[in-house]
Amino acid sequence: MEDNMQDNLSQSGAVTAPPPEKPKGKPRRFNCPSCGGTITLKAVGLSVHAVCSSCSSVIDTTDENYRIIEAAHQNTQKTLLDIGTRGRLKGIEWEVIGYTDKTDGLEMYHWDEYLLYNPCYGFRFLVQESGNWNFVKVLRRDVPGAGVSNEIVFEGQKFALFLRGEAVVQYVKGEFYWRVKKGERTFVADYIAPPRIISVEKNNEEINISLGEYIEPGDIASAFAIREKMPDKTVVAPNQPASGQDGYRNMWLVAAAAFALVLTVQFTTMATADNAEVYTNSFIVRPPQKGQTIATASFNIPKESNVLIQTSSQIDNEWLELDLSLIDEKTDKAYDLKQAIEYYHGYDGGEHWSEGSQSAESYISKVPAGNYRLLVDMDSGAFEKNGGVLLSMAIRRDVPNWSNFLLATASIFIYPLFALFKRWNFEKNRWSESDYTPAIYRINEEED
């Protein structure tokens, strides 16, 4: 090599040999200054602190002599994801290079923060709390109001304040691109717009803003080939998406489309219905005719349609019962129905009251075209009292009817409304862990 270069140089200074090759990037191995164990640094040039896996001493890797920041002789904590584990998330391979165990200021809540590294894509975090996981990336941008406001806007989306609190570092292992310190406290504020969460971490020296996305435990388990059981989900995570988010939206879209269709059908039917009177009459029924069947004159229904039978009687504090039978004169097919008219009123304790009404109506949903008669059997308490009963009757065909419409509408919306309630309940559970619960999810708290 030396000789070659000399030769090249002697030829009028024109060098053709390629310059000496630069070393390729590789992990750096060194010995722990405290216990002598081997430490392998993965994010060379980026990591500034490494924790010895044998003795847990914290070492400054920017220092040529690997200065010990904190000598410690303790066993390493076992974690679900080991340092050095690799996994592929969203198409990118990540290596677990660091782990931090954190708690809130009162040490009531614990969470795991794994630091992931890829030489091209940099760093991410996997955060696990109460069985819920977030995939987190540091945001390199100014988010106005972060940590201060109750609502912040990021990428045009509103994020609502969920909690403010403290985070305390309880335990560390692996390597870090910042100076880690056990017992270090940072102010934390979380903002949510499920499935995303923005976390603001602040100490005296800096503000860090990161964006997390909810990730299913099963996705973590398969990405990192975790054989152990994943921690159970014990609460609704702040940014956990309601299950079946797309299905839920689609369900409402389908319901709205179905309702639009039903509405169209209803209005079309109403606009085009004949709504024609085919028979009308009034009879006075005397006591001697009690128990006899009265037959109306024959009337024609020109095309298949529904039939409405309306009856009324000026009874007063009395009852009237009708057995009606619509007879197709050609086939003798009978459509039977009963009607009852009851009307009572009075004056009690200084108040007028009344109940029932003096009329009744019934639909027969569909009869074929043809000639029909109506047979009427009547009984009433008014026979004896009044010596006779006046009964008025009208028969209409092809009458616009709301009942099918109401039935259809109810069946369209019953499940979406049930789902809406379930969702509200889910949101109420989500916000039950927060001090900033929106009013519509606060119902139970007021009872407490």
Next chain:
Amino acid sequence: MKKVNCPSCGAEVTFQSGISVYAVCAYCRSMIVRHDVDVESIGTMASLPEDMSPLQIGTEGHCQGQFFRIIGRLKVGWVDGAWNEWFLYMDDGLEGWLAEAQGSYAISLEIDHRSNPETEQALNRLVAALEKQETNGFLDATSGPLLGSYITLGTQQLKVVDIKRAVCLGSEGELPFAAPRGRQTISIDLSGSGGEFGCIELLDGKPRVYLGNYVEWDEMGCKNLRALEGW
């Protein structure tokens, strides 16, 4: 493009960019400064601290539709670590910088702050505040009243997110200024709400201003990457 012979070893040294005045000889590590008519060696560059950067001199990529090639690097250290400033030669002859720090990337161009009086005023205020802060001993704690304040550069309002004392740990390839080890600057990082990136570098109280954007790795579509063991 201009070719010269290394005054130390005679090897050919290429200046691809018209604004490059300094290069490190790839053969003998001589630091070469280009003058109008001749070149001068100002010493030898020690080898750069190792890292796992996937980038290297010769790496090519894109930024907002513009092709770039990495032609030089500045390795910068500060009290809590180190980062790379890659010097870019771009399609239209512009020179840019690709900052690679803590696993994130930002591409910026130097702007002429003297042409805008308001920017110039804002910078003067910042430098004055910084000098005051420095005498109060705040700077090394990367805190103080300036952190979190806003500065308007051109049309952009940017937040001061980081102020640190930086020292050159080494350089390679070609650069628009001489960058021997130990060159000291104050580096002020700025960020905007739309992912904008800015950096003010103070060398002996004189600012250079760079504006650009944070970029994602995939956006750059980099080719000719460095080999990394295990990846």
